[in-house]
Amino acid sequence: MKKSIVLLSVLLSASAVEASQPAPQVVVARTTIQAFAKQLGGELKMAMKAGGPVNAIGVCNVKAPKIAQETNKEGSAKISRTSLKNRNADNAPTDWQRAVLLKFEERKAAGEDVTKMEHSEVVGDQFRYMKAIPTAEICLKCHGANIAPKIAAKLDKLYPEDKARGFKKGDIRGAFYVTQPK
Numbered sequence: 001m002k003k004s005i006v007l008l009s010v011l012l013s014a015s016a017v018e019a020s021q022p023a024p025q026v027v028v029a030r031t032t033i034q035a036f037a038k039q040l041g042g043e044l045k046m047a048m049k050a051g052g053p054v055n056a057i058g059v060c061n062v063k064a065p066k067i068a069q070e071t072n073k074e075g076s077a078k079i080s081r082t083s084l085k086n087r088n089a090d091n092a093p094t095d096w097q098r099a100v101l102l103k104f105e106e107r108k109a110a111g112e113d114v115t116k117m118e119h120s121e122v123v124g125d126q127f128r129y130m131k132a133i134p135t136a137e138i139c140l141k142c143h144g145a146n147i148a149p150k151i152a153a154k155l156d157k158l159y160p161e162d163k164a165r166g167f168k169k170g171d172i173r174g175a176f177y178v179t180q181p182k
Contacts, residue, residue: 029129029178053141083174087164135173143167
């Protein structure tokens with residue numbers, strides 16, 4: 001009897017470990033986002049060093065879509081960014097993205113760490129994944145409440161319908177998302 005209980009405990013703990021392992025599609029989505037974010041972050045850092053935030057705006061405007069396109073070429077997954085307060089109208093959330101972003105906001109309000117927020121689901125024949133983008137201190141130069149006049153002027157010129165201002169450190173800036181066939 002005692003051996004059966006020990007064996008049952010081992011089996012239950014092993015299944016708990018298996019259950020906590022992310023699905024292969026989640027792993028691929030995370031890896032895709034990490035590759036995109038790493039390349040975009042590197043480009044932003046170089047642009048900041050070369051000419052400050054005004055220069056970095058060009059990275060988000062021109063290079064970010066190209067980086068996403070290049071990342072998308074590596075497989076069947078599509079990657080991009082979205083936000084409830086989007087800067088680029090092309091990145092406005094779809095209904096499902098809006099619903100997830102609103103859930104992220106609820107989770108943040110309940111005390112969950114923004115850096116760990118993610119969501120995945122399968123709808124029909126499509127796998128969907130979203131990872132929250134937390135607002136860091138550096139983001140506030142272009143996305144905060146007090147944007148320098150030169151930066152604001154460049155943003156106004158490139159993004160006449162800009163809604164991506166007024167964030168505070170730790171806010172959910174938006175999310176990376178990945179979609180791919182199931």
